[in-house]
Amino acid sequence: MDNYPLLLTEENRLARLPFEECVYELDFLGIEHLTPERFMGPVSETAKENAKRLQSVGWDRTQASPIQMLATPDVPQYILDATSESLQAATNYLGNYGPLKFYTVGNDPEVVEPIIKDFCSWGNSFISFEQCSQDQGESMREMSSIYPGGNAFAGAAWESDDPVFYFVNNPCANEQNEFCSLKHPQELIGLQKMTAHEYFHVYQGSQQIFRPHYEGGFPMPRWFEEGAAEYFAVFLTQQEGWNPNIRLDMTRESILDVQRGLETWPSLRLIDIETEAATTRTKSYCQSELCIGFLQYGMGYLAMAFLAEITSDEAIFFDFYEANKTDGFYKAFADVFGRDIDAFYEEFDVFLKLSPEKQLEALI
Numbered sequence: 001m002d003n004y005p006l007l008l009t010e011e012n013r014l015a016r017l018p019f020e021e022c023v024y025e026l027d028f029l030g031i032e033h034l035t036p037e038r039f040m041g042p043v044s045e046t047a048k049e050n051a052k053r054l055q056s057v058g059w060d061r062t063q064a065s066p067i068q069m070l071a072t073p074d075v076p077q078y079i080l081d082a083t084s085e086s087l088q089a090a091t092n093y094l095g096n097y098g099p100l101k102f103y104t105v106g107n108d109p110e111v112v113e114p115i116i117k118d119f120c121s122w123g124n125s126f127i128s129f130e131q132c133s134q135d136q137g138e139s140m141r142e143m144s145s146i147y148p149g150g151n152a153f154a155g156a157a158w159e160s161d162d163p164v165f166y167f168v169n170n171p172c173a174n175e176q177n178e179f180c181s182l183k184h185p186q187e188l189i190g191l192q193k194m195t196a197h198e199y200f201h202v203y204q205g206s207q208q209i210f211r212p213h214y215e216g217g218f219p220m221p222r223w224f225e226e227g228a229a230e231y232f233a234v235f236l237t238q239q240e241g242w243n244p245n246i247r248l249d250m251t252r253e254s255i256l257d258v259q260r261g262l263e264t265w266p267s268l269r270l271i272d273i274e275t276e277a278a279t280t281r282t283k284s285y286c287q288s289e290l291c292i293g294f295l296q297y298g299m300g301y302l303a304m305a306f307l308a309e310i311t312s313d314e315a316i317f318f319d320f321y322e323a324n325k326t327d328g329f330y331k332a333f334a335d336v337f338g339r340d341i342d343a344f345y346e347e348f349d350v351f352l353k354l355s356p357e358k359q360l361e362a363l364i
């Protein structure tokens, strides 16, 4: 059948959200893969100027000053200790990049204002306090008052004269607006894993000096960015013994997630979200964010685990970023991993055709 247009508008989006998973009842016609426009340089003068400025303030070098952690007073110490343990392990392994402030927002809107003030002065010198307070400040107020659930956002104020990184986390709360980890200590492991994932983004950002935001800066495919962050988070959670089964569990889960996604969208592959333009096209093809999620996280994680298996963790965590800094994604990929991106896609495709059991066997 033809792909049925589900008429996405903002009004009906929320109303339809509970039925989102219905998409798995559909079978989609195949999509033709378009080779995306791949920027391989040379980088523009503006991107170069900016890189010079960032490097002059030590953006891509390890920092002497430790990560600063700030929290609203209602956040219990054990949550902060778990966060700090994860940041410590991540920086020990990757190096301490920043400057980074890590904010933890609790569940009490009465005590959130001072931390919003601090956040808005951290590297936001180029926008007014009012602007920041209405934008990200408002998200922080929502975090402190909306439950159940948790939320987070992260970023880098790299345009600022004193460029910085930030991460804002609101740990999971239950129906009674209590921290989930009070009754379920395993939530803390999830928090530690997420912290490691986010710290990996800080590391990635610090090594991207020719910012992709510029015309003539080096982009990085989102599946690679997310897959690598998740692969690192799983690696660290396993290595530190926070959850010794995480690698097995995550691999198994991702294999099933990808199987299910491929039953619905049999032709979708990583190349379909390689660039922002490709992602937009894919989103309109499948009429659902779920297909982007399955590609970016499920397939992205599996692809990184597979890439690590055929190369090495060292190459994925370190060698790639060193080459990527000056040469950009495509050349760095080919040089460090010994095959270009298209050859990798082909190898990974052969892997995806294996049975779930064989896939698991290959990765564990």
Ligand SMILES: [Zn+2]
Pocket (backbone or CB within 6 Å): 197, 201, 226, 229
């Ligand atoms: Zn991420």
